[in-house]
Amino acid sequence: MAYSSRTHFLHWLLLALLLIACDQAVKYGVSAWLPLHGSVEVTPWFSLVHVLNPGAAFSFLAQAGGWQRYFFTLLGLGVCGLLLFWLWRGVSSRIETLAYIGLIGGAMGNVLDRIRIGAVVDYLDLHWQGWHWPAFNLADVFVIGGAVLLVLASARQGRSGVTPAPGAST
Structure with a gap:
Protein backbone atom coordinates (compact mmCIF):
# COMPACT_ATOMS: atom_id res chain seq x y z
CA MET A 1 0.00 0.00 0.00
CA ALA A 2 1.37 3.42 -0.99
CA TYR A 3 1.98 6.11 1.62
CA SER A 4 -0.58 8.88 2.05
CA SER A 5 -0.47 11.69 4.62
CA ARG A 6 -4.27 11.44 4.86
CA THR A 7 -4.00 8.10 6.68
CA HIS A 8 -2.41 9.79 9.69
CA PHE A 9 -3.66 13.35 9.17
CA LEU A 10 -4.51 13.82 12.85
CA HIS A 11 -1.00 12.74 13.89
CA TRP A 12 0.53 15.24 11.46
CA LEU A 13 -1.78 17.96 12.73
CA LEU A 14 -0.71 17.21 16.31
CA LEU A 15 2.96 17.38 15.27
CA ALA A 16 2.37 20.79 13.69
CA LEU A 17 0.66 21.95 16.90
CA LEU A 18 3.63 20.66 18.91
CA LEU A 19 6.04 22.69 16.74
CA ILE A 20 3.87 25.78 17.23
CA ALA A 21 3.75 25.20 21.00
CA CYS A 22 7.55 24.78 21.22
CA ASP A 23 8.09 27.98 19.24
CA GLN A 24 5.65 29.96 21.37
CA ALA A 25 7.07 28.57 24.65
CA VAL A 26 10.61 29.60 23.74
CA LYS A 27 9.45 33.05 22.62
CA TYR A 28 7.54 33.47 25.88
CA GLY A 29 10.61 32.43 27.87
CA VAL A 30 12.90 34.83 26.00
CA SER A 31 10.40 37.68 26.37
CA ALA A 32 10.05 37.03 30.13
CA TRP A 33 13.77 36.51 30.78
CA LEU A 34 15.46 39.07 28.54
CA PRO A 35 14.38 42.72 28.30
CA PRO A 44 32.01 34.67 20.34
CA TRP A 45 29.75 33.99 17.34
CA PHE A 46 26.31 33.49 18.95
CA SER A 47 24.13 35.61 21.23
CA LEU A 48 20.63 35.41 22.60
CA VAL A 49 18.77 38.65 21.95
CA HIS A 50 15.25 39.92 22.35
CA VAL A 51 14.09 41.91 19.34
CA LEU A 52 10.78 42.45 17.60
CA ASN A 53 10.52 42.21 13.83
CA PRO A 54 7.41 43.83 12.34
CA GLY A 55 8.48 42.77 8.84
CA ALA A 56 9.26 39.44 7.25
CA ALA A 57 12.53 37.55 6.79
CA PHE A 58 15.59 39.77 7.27
CA SER A 59 13.27 42.58 8.42
CA PHE A 60 11.88 42.91 4.89
CA LEU A 61 9.19 45.65 4.96
CA ALA A 62 9.83 46.32 8.67
CA GLN A 63 9.43 50.07 8.07
CA ALA A 64 6.35 49.78 5.83
CA GLY A 65 3.94 51.55 8.17
CA GLY A 66 1.93 48.72 9.70
CA TRP A 67 -0.01 47.23 6.79
CA GLN A 68 2.59 44.43 6.52
CA ARG A 69 1.37 42.96 9.83
CA TYR A 70 -2.00 42.13 8.27
CA PHE A 71 -0.53 41.13 4.93
CA PHE A 72 1.92 38.61 6.46
CA THR A 73 -0.75 37.33 8.86
CA SER A 93 5.72 11.48 0.06
CA ARG A 94 6.86 11.30 3.68
CA ILE A 95 9.52 13.95 3.03
CA GLU A 96 6.95 16.31 1.54
CA THR A 97 4.63 15.64 4.48
CA LEU A 98 7.37 16.57 6.95
CA LEU A 124 18.84 33.83 17.83
CA ASP A 125 21.73 36.06 16.75
CA LEU A 126 24.68 34.75 14.71
CA HIS A 127 27.71 36.98 14.11
CA TRP A 128 31.38 36.66 13.25
CA GLN A 129 33.88 39.51 13.12
CA GLY A 130 32.26 42.09 10.80
CA TRP A 131 29.54 39.75 9.54
CA HIS A 132 26.13 39.72 11.21
CA TRP A 133 23.13 37.56 10.31
CA PRO A 134 19.71 39.07 11.16
CA ALA A 135 18.16 37.68 14.34
CA PHE A 136 15.73 34.81 13.84
CA ASN A 137 13.71 32.29 15.86
CA LEU A 138 12.70 28.63 16.05
CA ALA A 139 9.71 29.20 13.75
CA ASP A 140 12.12 30.47 11.10
CA VAL A 141 14.21 27.32 11.54
CA PHE A 142 11.07 25.23 10.97
CA VAL A 143 10.24 27.18 7.79
CA ILE A 144 13.79 26.86 6.41
CA GLY A 145 13.85 23.17 7.32
CA GLY A 146 10.51 22.68 5.57
CA ALA A 147 11.76 24.48 2.48
CA VAL A 148 14.91 22.33 2.38
CA LEU A 149 12.79 19.18 2.69
CA LEU A 150 10.57 20.38 -0.18
CA VAL A 151 13.65 20.83 -2.37
CA LEU A 152 14.80 17.32 -1.43
CA ALA A 153 11.35 15.88 -2.15
CA SER A 154 11.27 17.66 -5.50
CA ALA A 155 14.75 16.38 -6.42
CA ARG A 156 13.76 12.88 -5.41
CA GLN A 157 10.57 13.02 -7.50
CA GLY A 158 12.56 14.44 -10.42
CA ARG A 159 14.97 11.49 -10.35
CA SER A 160 12.11 9.01 -10.36
CA GLY A 161 10.57 10.73 -13.37
CA VAL A 162 7.26 11.16 -11.56
CA THR A 163 6.06 14.59 -10.52
CA PRO A 164 2.65 14.33 -8.87
CA ALA A 165 0.63 17.47 -8.35
CA PRO A 166 0.66 18.89 -4.80
CA GLY A 167 -1.73 16.92 -2.69
CA ALA A 168 -2.20 14.25 -5.34
CA SER A 169 -2.30 10.71 -4.09
CA THR A 170 -0.70 7.97 -6.16
Whole structure:
Protein backbone atom coordinates (compact mmCIF):
# COMPACT_ATOMS: atom_id res chain seq x y z
CA MET A 1 0.00 0.00 0.00
CA ALA A 2 1.37 3.42 -0.99
CA TYR A 3 1.98 6.11 1.62
CA SER A 4 -0.58 8.88 2.05
CA SER A 5 -0.47 11.69 4.62
CA ARG A 6 -4.27 11.44 4.86
CA THR A 7 -4.00 8.10 6.68
CA HIS A 8 -2.41 9.79 9.69
CA PHE A 9 -3.66 13.35 9.17
CA LEU A 10 -4.51 13.82 12.85
CA HIS A 11 -1.00 12.74 13.89
CA TRP A 12 0.53 15.24 11.46
CA LEU A 13 -1.78 17.96 12.73
CA LEU A 14 -0.71 17.21 16.31
CA LEU A 15 2.96 17.38 15.27
CA ALA A 16 2.37 20.79 13.69
CA LEU A 17 0.66 21.95 16.90
CA LEU A 18 3.63 20.66 18.91
CA LEU A 19 6.04 22.69 16.74
CA ILE A 20 3.87 25.78 17.23
CA ALA A 21 3.75 25.20 21.00
CA CYS A 22 7.55 24.78 21.22
CA ASP A 23 8.09 27.98 19.24
CA GLN A 24 5.65 29.96 21.37
CA ALA A 25 7.07 28.57 24.65
CA VAL A 26 10.61 29.60 23.74
CA LYS A 27 9.45 33.05 22.62
CA TYR A 28 7.54 33.47 25.88
CA GLY A 29 10.61 32.43 27.87
CA VAL A 30 12.90 34.83 26.00
CA SER A 31 10.40 37.68 26.37
CA ALA A 32 10.05 37.03 30.13
CA TRP A 33 13.77 36.51 30.78
CA LEU A 34 15.46 39.07 28.54
CA PRO A 35 14.38 42.72 28.30
CA LEU A 36 13.49 44.04 24.85
CA HIS A 37 16.72 44.82 22.94
CA GLY A 38 18.70 42.90 25.57
CA SER A 39 21.53 40.61 24.55
CA VAL A 40 23.51 37.81 26.20
CA GLU A 41 26.67 36.57 24.50
CA VAL A 42 26.75 32.76 24.55
CA THR A 43 29.84 32.27 22.35
CA PRO A 44 32.01 34.67 20.34
CA TRP A 45 29.75 33.99 17.34
CA PHE A 46 26.31 33.49 18.95
CA SER A 47 24.13 35.61 21.23
CA LEU A 48 20.63 35.41 22.60
CA VAL A 49 18.77 38.65 21.95
CA HIS A 50 15.25 39.92 22.35
CA VAL A 51 14.09 41.91 19.34
CA LEU A 52 10.78 42.45 17.60
CA ASN A 53 10.52 42.21 13.83
CA PRO A 54 7.41 43.83 12.34
CA GLY A 55 8.48 42.77 8.84
CA ALA A 56 9.26 39.44 7.25
CA ALA A 57 12.53 37.55 6.79
CA PHE A 58 15.59 39.77 7.27
CA SER A 59 13.27 42.58 8.42
CA PHE A 60 11.88 42.91 4.89
CA LEU A 61 9.19 45.65 4.96
CA ALA A 62 9.83 46.32 8.67
CA GLN A 63 9.43 50.07 8.07
CA ALA A 64 6.35 49.78 5.83
CA GLY A 65 3.94 51.55 8.17
CA GLY A 66 1.93 48.72 9.70
CA TRP A 67 -0.01 47.23 6.79
CA GLN A 68 2.59 44.43 6.52
CA ARG A 69 1.37 42.96 9.83
CA TYR A 70 -2.00 42.13 8.27
CA PHE A 71 -0.53 41.13 4.93
CA PHE A 72 1.92 38.61 6.46
CA THR A 73 -0.75 37.33 8.86
CA LEU A 74 -3.17 36.65 6.01
CA LEU A 75 -0.41 35.21 3.82
CA GLY A 76 0.70 32.85 6.61
CA LEU A 77 -2.86 31.75 7.32
CA GLY A 78 -3.54 31.19 3.62
CA VAL A 79 -0.39 29.13 3.05
CA CYS A 80 -1.05 27.06 6.18
CA GLY A 81 -4.64 26.46 5.11
CA LEU A 82 -3.51 25.31 1.67
CA LEU A 83 -0.82 22.99 3.09
CA LEU A 84 -3.29 21.51 5.59
CA PHE A 85 -5.76 20.91 2.77
CA TRP A 86 -3.08 19.12 0.73
CA LEU A 87 -2.11 16.99 3.73
CA TRP A 88 -5.76 16.10 4.31
CA ARG A 89 -6.22 15.19 0.62
CA GLY A 90 -3.16 12.96 0.85
CA VAL A 91 0.45 13.76 0.03
CA SER A 92 2.25 10.68 -1.29
CA SER A 93 5.72 11.48 0.06
CA ARG A 94 6.86 11.30 3.68
CA ILE A 95 9.52 13.95 3.03
CA GLU A 96 6.95 16.31 1.54
CA THR A 97 4.63 15.64 4.48
CA LEU A 98 7.37 16.57 6.95
CA ALA A 99 8.17 19.65 4.87
CA TYR A 100 4.54 20.79 5.06
CA ILE A 101 4.50 20.21 8.82
CA GLY A 102 7.64 22.32 9.27
CA LEU A 103 6.23 25.09 7.09
CA ILE A 104 2.90 25.05 8.95
CA GLY A 105 4.54 24.99 12.39
CA GLY A 106 6.91 27.82 11.56
CA ALA A 107 4.44 30.01 9.71
CA MET A 108 1.78 29.67 12.41
CA GLY A 109 4.32 30.36 15.17
CA ASN A 110 5.11 33.70 13.54
CA VAL A 111 1.45 34.38 12.65
CA LEU A 112 0.51 34.01 16.33
CA ASP A 113 3.15 36.62 17.24
CA ARG A 114 1.79 39.03 14.65
CA ILE A 115 -1.75 38.57 15.97
CA ARG A 116 -0.72 38.74 19.63
CA ILE A 117 1.85 41.58 19.64
CA GLY A 118 2.00 42.93 16.08
CA ALA A 119 5.55 41.72 15.41
CA VAL A 120 7.60 38.53 15.50
CA VAL A 121 9.84 37.80 18.50
CA ASP A 122 13.37 36.98 17.30
CA TYR A 123 16.13 35.81 19.63
CA LEU A 124 18.84 33.83 17.83
CA ASP A 125 21.73 36.06 16.75
CA LEU A 126 24.68 34.75 14.71
CA HIS A 127 27.71 36.98 14.11
CA TRP A 128 31.38 36.66 13.25
CA GLN A 129 33.88 39.51 13.12
CA GLY A 130 32.26 42.09 10.80
CA TRP A 131 29.54 39.75 9.54
CA HIS A 132 26.13 39.72 11.21
CA TRP A 133 23.13 37.56 10.31
CA PRO A 134 19.71 39.07 11.16
CA ALA A 135 18.16 37.68 14.34
CA PHE A 136 15.73 34.81 13.84
CA ASN A 137 13.71 32.29 15.86
CA LEU A 138 12.70 28.63 16.05
CA ALA A 139 9.71 29.20 13.75
CA ASP A 140 12.12 30.47 11.10
CA VAL A 141 14.21 27.32 11.54
CA PHE A 142 11.07 25.23 10.97
CA VAL A 143 10.24 27.18 7.79
CA ILE A 144 13.79 26.86 6.41
CA GLY A 145 13.85 23.17 7.32
CA GLY A 146 10.51 22.68 5.57
CA ALA A 147 11.76 24.48 2.48
CA VAL A 148 14.91 22.33 2.38
CA LEU A 149 12.79 19.18 2.69
CA LEU A 150 10.57 20.38 -0.18
CA VAL A 151 13.65 20.83 -2.37
CA LEU A 152 14.80 17.32 -1.43
CA ALA A 153 11.35 15.88 -2.15
CA SER A 154 11.27 17.66 -5.50
CA ALA A 155 14.75 16.38 -6.42
CA ARG A 156 13.76 12.88 -5.41
CA GLN A 157 10.57 13.02 -7.50
CA GLY A 158 12.56 14.44 -10.42
CA ARG A 159 14.97 11.49 -10.35
CA SER A 160 12.11 9.01 -10.36
CA GLY A 161 10.57 10.73 -13.37
CA VAL A 162 7.26 11.16 -11.56
CA THR A 163 6.06 14.59 -10.52
CA PRO A 164 2.65 14.33 -8.87
CA ALA A 165 0.63 17.47 -8.35
CA PRO A 166 0.66 18.89 -4.80
CA GLY A 167 -1.73 16.92 -2.69
CA ALA A 168 -2.20 14.25 -5.34
CA SER A 169 -2.30 10.71 -4.09
CA THR A 170 -0.70 7.97 -6.16
